Amino acid sequence: MFLLQFQEVIEDRSRIVVWVLLACIAPLVLILFWRGVKDIPGWTSADITSYYLFTIVMYAIVMCHQEEHIATTDIQEGGLTAYLLKPFSYFWLTFFNEVSYRIIEGIVALVILAGFILFFPRLFSFTNDPATFALSILIVIVAFLLTFVFKMGVGMLAFWMTESKGAFEAVNMTITLFSGILMPLAFLPNWLEPITSFLPFSYMIYFPVIAFEGKLSIPELWHVLGMQLVWLVVFYFLYQKLWKEGLKQYTAVGQ
Amino acid sequence: MVISVSHLSKYYQVHKKEAGFRGSLKSLFHRSYYDAKAVDGISFEIEEGELIGFIGPNGAGKTTTLKCLSGLLYPTDGKVDVLGYTPFERKHAFLKQISLVMGQKNQLWWDLPASDSFLLNKEIYEIPDKQYAETLEELTELLDVKDILQVQVRKLSLGQRMKCELIAALIHKPKVLFLDEPTIGLDVVMQQKLRDFVKEYNKRYKATILLTSHYMKDVEQLCERIIIIDHGKVLYDGSLADIVKKYSQYKAISVVFEKSVPAAKLTKFGKLIELDGTKAVFSVPREATSQTAAKLLQTFPVDDLNIEEPNMEDIIADVFSTKAAKR
Numbered sequence: 273m274f275l276l277q278f279q280e281v282i283e284d285r286s287r288i289v290v291w292v293l294l295a296c297i298a299p300l301v302l303i304l305f306w307r308g309v310k311d312i313p314g315w316t317s318a319d320i321t322s323y324y325l326f327t328i329v330m331y332a333i334v335m336c337h338q339e340e341h342i343a344t345t346d347i348q349e350g351g352l353t354a355y356l357l358k359p360f361s362y363f364w365l366t367f368f369n370e371v372s373y374r375i376i377e378g379i380v381a382l383v384i385l386a387g388f389i390l391f392f393p394r395l396f397s398f399t400n401d402p403a404t405f406a407l408s409i410l411i412v413i414v415a416f417l418l419t420f421v422f423k424m425g426v427g428m429l430a431f432w433m434t435e436s437k438g439a440f441e442a443v444n445m446t447i448t449l450f451s452g453i454l455m456p457l458a459f460l461p462n463w464l465e466p467i468t469s470f471l472p473f474s475y476m477i478y479f480p481v482i483a484f485e486g487k488l489s490i491p492e493l494w495h496v497l498g499m500q501l502v503w504l505v506v507f508y509f510l511y512q513k514l515w516k517e518g519l520k521q522y523t524a525v526g527q
Numbered sequence: 528m529v530i531s532v533s534h535l536s537k538y539y540q541v542h543k544k545e546a547g548f549r550g551s552l553k554s555l556f557h558r559s560y561y562d563a564k565a566v567d568g569i570s571f572e573i574e575e576g577e578l579i580g581f582i583g584p585n586g587a588g589k590t591t592t593l594k595c596l597s598g599l600l601y602p603t604d605g606k607v608d609v610l611g612y613t614p615f616e617r618k619h620a621f622l623k624q625i626s627l628v629m630g631q632k633n634q635l636w637w638d639l640p641a642s643d644s645f646l647l648n649k650e651i652y653e654i655p656d657k658q659y660a661e662t663l664e665e666l667t668e669l670l671d672v673k674d675i676l677q678v679q680v681r682k683l684s685l686g687q688r689m690k691c692e693l694i695a696a697l698i699h700k701p702k703v704l705f706l707d708e709p710t711i712g713l714d715v716v717m718q719q720k721l722r723d724f725v726k727e728y729n730k731r732y733k734a735t736i737l738l739t740s741h742y743m744k745d746v747e748q749l750c751e752r753i754i755i756i757d758h759g760k761v762l763y764d765g766s767l768a769d770i771v772k773k774y775s776q777y778k779a780i781s782v783v784f785e786k787s788v789p790a791a792k793l794t795k796f797g798k799l800i801e802l803d804g805t806k807a808v809f810s811v812p813r814e815a816t817s818q819t820a821a822k823l824l825q826t827f828p829v830d831d832l833n834i835e836e837p838n839m840e841d842i843i844a845d846v847f848s849t850k851a852a853k854r
Contacts, residue, residue, distance in 0.1 A: 273650055354634045356599055357627055360651040459700035519615075520601040523539065524594050 278372040279366075315456070315465065319485065321455055322396040326481045331453065332381035333412060334476055336420045338370050339443075342427030343436040353524045363424065363511075370420060399486030407493040408483040414500045415480045421504055425511040431511060431518030452478025472503040530573040532598065532830045535605035536759075537566040537591050565591040567759035568605065573737070575702075578729045580750035580767070581739040582843060588759040589739040590629075593705045596737070597627040608846040609703060623652055626701035628709060633688075634695055635680045641691040645698055652699035659698065666694045669724055676804060686717045693721075697728070704728070706738035710745055722748050743843070759846055771842060778816045781808045782823055783831040797822055805830070 280356045315323075346352040361525045389396055399405055426443050430436045448454055451473035460468065479496045482488060488496065541563045566588040573579060581589045582626045594600040595607055599619070607614055612621035635644040660785070663746045666701035670690040675683060682692065697704070706725065710718040711725035726749055729736050740746055746753060746767065755763040763770060780797070784805045792805055793799050797819050811819045816834060823829065 273647075353629075354618065357597060357622060357625075358648075358651050359622035359653075396731055518613075522599070524599040 274368045274371070276279045276281065277368040278375075315353050315458070316397070318395050318397050320456075322398065323481060325396075326384060326398075326484060327453055327477060329381040330380070330412070330415075330477050330481050333374055333378035334415045334419055334480065335447075336374070336416070336423045338366055338420070339423045339436075339440055342366065342424070343430030343440070347427075347518075347522070348434070348436075350524055352522065355414040356519075356522075356524075360483050363515075366424065367420060374416060379449065383495075397486070398484050401486065402484070403490060404486060404488075404493065407490070407497070408480065411483050411493065411496055411500065412480045413474050413499060414504065418500050418504050418507070419476050421507040421511055422476075425507050425514055428511060428514035428518050431514070431521045442519075447473050447476070450474060451476050452481065456482070469499075472507070475503065496504035528572050529572075529575045529577075530612060530737070531606075531608040532572070532592075532596070533570050533606040534568045535566055535570070535595060535607055536564070536568050536594065536603045537588075537595060537600055538562040538564050538603045547701060564759050565569060565646045566595065569756065569759070569761045570605075571754055571761065571764055573735060576729070576733045578726075578736045578750055579738070580746035580753040581737060581756060582753055583739075583756035583762075584847070587756045590707050591672060591755055591759075593627060593707050593737065594755070597625055597705055598622070599627075624698060624701055625703045625705070626696045626699070627705040627707065628693065628696045630708040633692065635688070635692055637681045638679060640696070641672075641680055641683075644680070644691075644695050645676075648695055648698050654699055658700070661695070662698055666697060670694065670720075671726060686713065689713065689717070689721075693724070700732060702732075702734055704734050704736045706736065707785055708739055708741065710740065712740055718742070718744070725749055755843065755846055761800055763846060770846070771836070776813060777810045778813055779808055779835045780811055780816065780820055780823070781806065781833045781835065782827075782829055785828040787832050788827060 346355070352362070355365060399408070426440065429439055433439060450457075450468055450471050455466050457465075457474055457478050468478075475496060479488070483493055483496065539562070542559045542560045548597075569588070569592065581592065584588050591600065595602050596609055596614055598617045601615050610621060610624055612618055614621065635641055637646075645663065648654075654662070667676065670693065672687065672690045672694070675687050675691070680688060680691065709725070710721055713721065722745060725736065725738070728734055729749075738745065738749065750767060752765065753763070753767050754761060779800075781801075784807070787805045788807070790799060790802055793802070793809075797809040797811040797815070799807060801811050809819065820832060820834060824832065
């Protein structure tokens with residue numbers, strides 16, 4: 273099952289290269305920007321550079337984008353019909369498809385990152401404690417599951433909205449703001465801190481990145497994992513509910 | 528009883544929008560909805576192995592009914608039972624035994640050869656290796672597609688693609704088959720091949736088949752029993768032969784005279800429905816057919832005379848207008 277989905281994804285190689293390159297542009301611009309800013313406590317220039325480069329990689333590995341396809345091709349254009357007729361969970365079919373994309377983008381991003389580390393080792397700071405490293409890997413995996421289930425729920429909105437692009441833009445902007453893609457959340461004003469650490473988005477990108485940078489202690493790492501799992505469960509139940517209700521709305525158009 | 532439908536209704540909420548720009552502005556603030564009754568209380572029962580034709584004009588509710596039967600749509604009202612399951616619950620055990628084929632709908636992956644899509648279905652439907660190999664062999668034999676299985680689907684012609692779509696839809700040997708306009712868009716030869724295939728499939732596997740079609744030929748050749756639907760309601764449910772007998776009270780006599788005859792002289796023989804030069808077509812009550820034909824031959828010099836059954840389209844159209852008028 274997984275292999276067949278994987279095959280389909282790698283058929284279009286040029287598309288993947290373009291995505292990865294696009295994903296690199298924004299953070300590179302930001303790195304250049306922050307180089308001009310001096311003296312943020314606890315954050316050296318190396319920290320900032322590696323933060324943004326890690327963010328690129330994290331984004332490639334963790335951030336799922338299936339909601340567009342779900343909303344447009346499947347729900348609005350009736351592609352969902354073919355899946356509904358099959359004795360196979362739509363959730364898992366979409367999952368295997370999305371995992372394929374993440375793996376490929378992740379590998380490409382990791383290769384680029386490895387290139388950077390090789391040539392500019394002084395720019396990077398990350399943990400060399402094996403326990404922290406192992407926990408960080410776990411956090412990344414759960415972060416992926418978290419964004420996947422979250423985006424599944426977002427995609428479900430298309431059952432009720434004929435034009436979902438606006439809603440998706442709003443969601444993506446929220447993610448950009450609160451997940452640390454724009455800048456490390458530590459740079460945001462203090463009063464925002466309780467909000468960002470409550471919202472699920474920081475657990476998708478920000479915390480996984482600083483986990484690898486070694487900025488979190490072991491108990492803090494477990495806390496991150498805990499919050500991720502809580503949100504994972506919440507979004508999963510939300511998705512199930514939206515899926516069931518959404519199907520009752522589905523009109524199987526397109527034919 | 529394989530399929531049991533009881534007072535099935537499906538209403539869609541449609542919002543009314545006034546034409547033009549003002550209408551668009553208005554609908555930003557206030558939308559008025561009305562219920563579009565796609566299916567309005569239909570009931571029928573189908574036994575195993577039956578091959579049933581669903582006929583009706585566009586918008587009659589045929590496709591909506593099939594979608595309710597296959598679990599795609601959530602019924603507004605009524606009960607549906609297929610193979611002992613409630614379709615909308617979409618239990619895997621249910622889905623493994625049915626198949627819905629909708630004319631041009633694609634389920635094959637575009638960039639890979641058809642055989643890969645078949646393999647995907649093999650996994651999804653959990654078909655055992657041996658059964659898969661056998662079914663694939665039989666179907667590719669029946670549809671004559673053995674040499675194109677390894678070709679990318681995007682490179683196949685429409686006819687070839689349809690055959691492969693059919694195989695993909697049948698590879699799990701469904702017990703119940705829903706065919707929605709299966710011959711639409713196909714050339715005459717393909718249409719006949721498809722009909723032959725459906726007939727064979729029904730016979731060989733004792734599959735219960737429900738098909739909707741606009742083409743009377745599909746129905747004539749395949750179905751002994753038909754269900755006529757219009758405006759979401761069942762107008763007729765019974766044998767095809769009966770309806771032909773019951774509603775075709777008249778036969779058509781078409782005559783070609785040696786010299787053209789004025790209408791005035793012809794009207795006493797029967798209802799003249801067409802007069803074109805030397806050709807005339809009469810609609811005559813069944814019982815009077817041979818008499819009228821004999822009289823015509825005696826009275827005028829005749830080149831050619833044909834007695835025809837009214838065609839199926841006319842009969843069905845008659846059913847609609849008769850029943851519609853009654854409502």
